[in-house]
Amino acid sequence: MWVYVGRRLLLAIPTLLGTSIIVFAMVHLAPGDPIAAVMPAESSQAEIEATKRAYGFDRPLPVQYLVWLGRVARGDLGKSIATRRPVVLDVRDAFANSLVLALSSSLVAFGLGGVLGLLAAFRQGRVVDKLASAIAVVGVSVPHYWAGIILIIVFSVQLNWLPAMGSANDPGFVEYLRHIALPTVALALIPLGVITRVVRSAALDILNQEFVVALRAKGLAARRVFTHVVKNAAPQILTVLGLQFGFQLGGSVLVEAVFSWPGTGYLLNLAIFQRDIPVLQGVILVLATFFVLLNLAVDLAQTVIDPRIARQ
Amino acid sequence: MAATVALGEVPVVVAAPMSYWRTVRWRLARDRATLLAGGVLALIVLSALLAPWLAPYDPTAGSIRLRLAPVGAPGHVLGTDEQGRDMLSRLLWGGRMTLVAGLTPVLVAFVLGAGLGVLAGYLGGIANTLIMRTMDVFYAFPSVLLAIAISGALGPGLANTLLSLSIVFVPRVVRVAESATVQVKSLEYIAAARASGAGVRAIVRHHLLANVLGPILVFSSTQVSLSIILAAGLSFLGLGVTPPAAEWGLMLNTLRQSIYVNALVPALPGLAIFVTSMAFNLLSDGLRDAMEIRG
Numbered sequence: 001m002w003v004y005v006g007r008r009l010l011l012a013i014p015t016l017l018g019t020s021i022i023v024f025a026m027v028h029l030a031p032g033d034p035i036a037a038v039m040p041a042e043s044s045q046a047e048i049e050a051t052k053r054a055y056g057f058d059r060p061l062p063v064q065y066l067v068w069l070g071r072v073a074r075g076d077l078g079k080s081i082a083t084r085r086p087v088v089l090d091v092r093d094a095f096a097n098s099l100v101l102a103l104s105s106s107l108v109a110f111g112l113g114g115v116l117g118l119l120a121a122f123r124q125g126r127v128v129d130k131l132a133s134a135i136a137v138v139g140v141s142v143p144h145y146w147a148g149i150i151l152i153i154v155f156s157v158q159l160n161w162l163p164a165m166g167s168a169n170d171p172g173f174v175e176y177l178r179h180i181a182l183p184t185v186a187l188a189l190i191p192l193g194v195i196t197r198v199v200r201s202a203a204l205d206i207l208n209q210e211f212v213v214a215l216r217a218k219g220l221a222a223r224r225v226f227t228h229v230v231k232n233a234a235p236q237i238l239t240v241l242g243l244q245f246g247f248q249l250g251g252s253v254l255v256e257a258v259f260s261w262p263g264t265g266y267l268l269n270l271a272i273f274q275r276d277i278p279v280l281q282g283v284i285l286v287l288a289t290f291f292v293l294l295n296l297a298v299d300l301a302q303t304v305i306d307p308r309i310a311r312q
Numbered sequence: 313m314a315a316t317v318a319l320g321e322v323p324v325v326v327a328a329p330m331s332y333w334r335t336v337r338w339r340l341a342r343d344r345a346t347l348l349a350g351g352v353l354a355l356i357v358l359s360a361l362l363a364p365w366l367a368p369y370d371p372t373a374g375s376i377r378l379r380l381a382p383v384g385a386p387g388h389v390l391g392t393d394e395q396g397r398d399m400l401s402r403l404l405w406g407g408r409m410t411l412v413a414g415l416t417p418v419l420v421a422f423v424l425g426a427g428l429g430v431l432a433g434y435l436g437g438i439a440n441t442l443i444m445r446t447m448d449v450f451y452a453f454p455s456v457l458l459a460i461a462i463s464g465a466l467g468p469g470l471a472n473t474l475l476s477l478s479i480v481f482v483p484r485v486v487r488v489a490e491s492a493t494v495q496v497k498s499l500e501y502i503a504a505a506r507a508s509g510a511g512v513r514a515i516v517r518h519h520l521l522a523n524v525l526g527p528i529l530v531f532s533s534t535q536v537s538l539s540i541i542l543a544a545g546l547s548f549l550g551l552g553v554t555p556p557a558a559e560w561g562l563m564l565n566t567l568r569q570s571i572y573v574n575a576l577v578p579a580l581p582g583l584a585i586f587v588t589s590m591a592f593n594l595l596s597d598g599l600r601d602a603m604e605i606r607g
Binding site for chain 2: 021022144145150158246251253257287288291292
């Protein structure tokens with residue numbers, strides 16, 4: 001198993017390097033000059049050149065990449081072109097806010113999706129199953145940014161129960177919950193659909209295997225059969241949970257834009273419109289790195305649960 | 313071909329074995345949800361195609377005196393938007409944009425992804441490592457983030473949306489194509505074909521492609537709804553189609569501020585995205601079941 005763990009860790013290194021190359025390349029994908037775009041219109045050519053040198057934009061690309069990578073490795077993501085603040089600080093605060101939102105929506109989606117999927121599998125063809133299938137299709141089909149707007153229309157505009165925007169400053173726990181409620185639901189819709197579907201099919205696969213028939217035949221109580229099914233379906237479900245959690249952290253841009261939730265997505269959106277390339281790079285690099293490490297953790301956790309994987 | 317055989321007194325219908333595609337058609341024709349989804353989709357595509365003839369007004373011509381008319385207003389069945397433009401006309405024209413922006417990337421991904429995937433799977437070795445490890449790097453990004461990041465760096469516009477979404481979907485199709493190819497390649501009949509002297513081209517065309525294109529097609533079809541949601545999402549963020557053109561995501565964005573005045577009209581473009589994406593999902597589910605492809 002340790003050989004497998006070591007190999008998997010080594011494999012993550014080229015992926016992380018590739019990720020960093022893509023993130024670095026983004027600056028040069030951008031049309032126009034990233035410096036000229038943020039300089040005052042009346043600045044002279046000499047001033048623009050000086051700023052370029054200050055940011056290191058005048059050197060050859062591979063050198064720029066290595067210098068940048070070296071700084072990133074030391075935790076320096078550069079300075080925001082728009083605010084002059086260190087990017088690390090902005091990204092750190094935003095990341096914390098996004099993490100809270102991703103955790104709360106995961107809690108809702110994983111809990112509800114798990115229960116619905118299992119109910120559907122054990123009551124195949126019955127009303128619960130049909131309901132679960134409907135929720136699964138709606139969940140993966142609904143544009144979640146639109147769902148967010150609908151939630152605002154219903155709960156903020158019409159009923160006036162919950163706030164439509166952002167997170168309150170120094171709000172206290174209840175007020176915080178009121179602010180996070182709607183974005184949580186909007187963000188939970190897609191994973192809810194995906195997880196309901198995956199849990200249902202994973203549980204059905206196990207239920208149809210011979211050993212479950214044997215367990216039932218020997219008269220094992222339904223509750224104990226249930227435990228066996230859940231245990232055997234767990235590795236497959238765990239992978240999907242890990243992926244979905246990563247998607248919620250990295251994919252919350254649209255929901256954060258709808259609710260003005262001050263997370264990484266909101267920061268990214270802001271950076272795009274201010275053409276603030278260091279912030280853009282910083283946010284994407286941090287999220288992608290987190291995503292790669294999360295996948296790694298899930299893979300390793302899987303081998304612990306199911307040793308057969310390491311032997312393949 | 314069905315023949316009735318008298319077995320005792322009960323007539324038993326014995327069907328001749330059907331060809332694979334006839335079986336698929338037969339199953340689809342009996343799947344009501346899939347037929348309904350297909351019908352809805354045909355209607356949406358047709359109305360988008362016929363928008364120039366169906367739309368009662370110019371989708372970009374507004375009137376300041378008629379802003380945010382409610383659904384059912386005289387002359388404007390679905391009301392008007394924040395600039396007094398007819399919603400029905402804009403939804404019809406917007407469908408064209410959204411469908412083009414959502415379908416093109418998946419089409420590109422299908423062609424490019426199938427090509428690269430089959431190549432990687434068939435050749436194996438260094439070519440496989442090179443292609444697949446490159447694709448893995450794109451997997452390091454959650455899809456929404458990758459699309460927004462590339463679009464954000466490139467700037468707004470339909471062409472950039474198509475490019476960034478294609479980059480999202482190509483690696484996914486490559487993975488499916490590669491694993492399907494590796495599976496089929498190891499089957500005995502390929503070895504038999506090679507032993508009987510079939511050339512590489514004949515094997516790839518007649519034996520490999522014939523068997524891997526089905527799964528690749530079905531997988532690609534499952535990606536359409538996500539592609540549509542993302543394409544509309546990019547314009548919702550202001551990164552896709554630029555105003556004053558009509559596009560569902562963009563309409564949703566510009567109407568967002570108006571939910572306090574009129575709640576129903578701003579919800580319409582999102583409803584259109586939802587219905588379209590759901591129809592695509594149900595259709596691809598039905599297709600997968602009918603073709604008996606797992607995954």
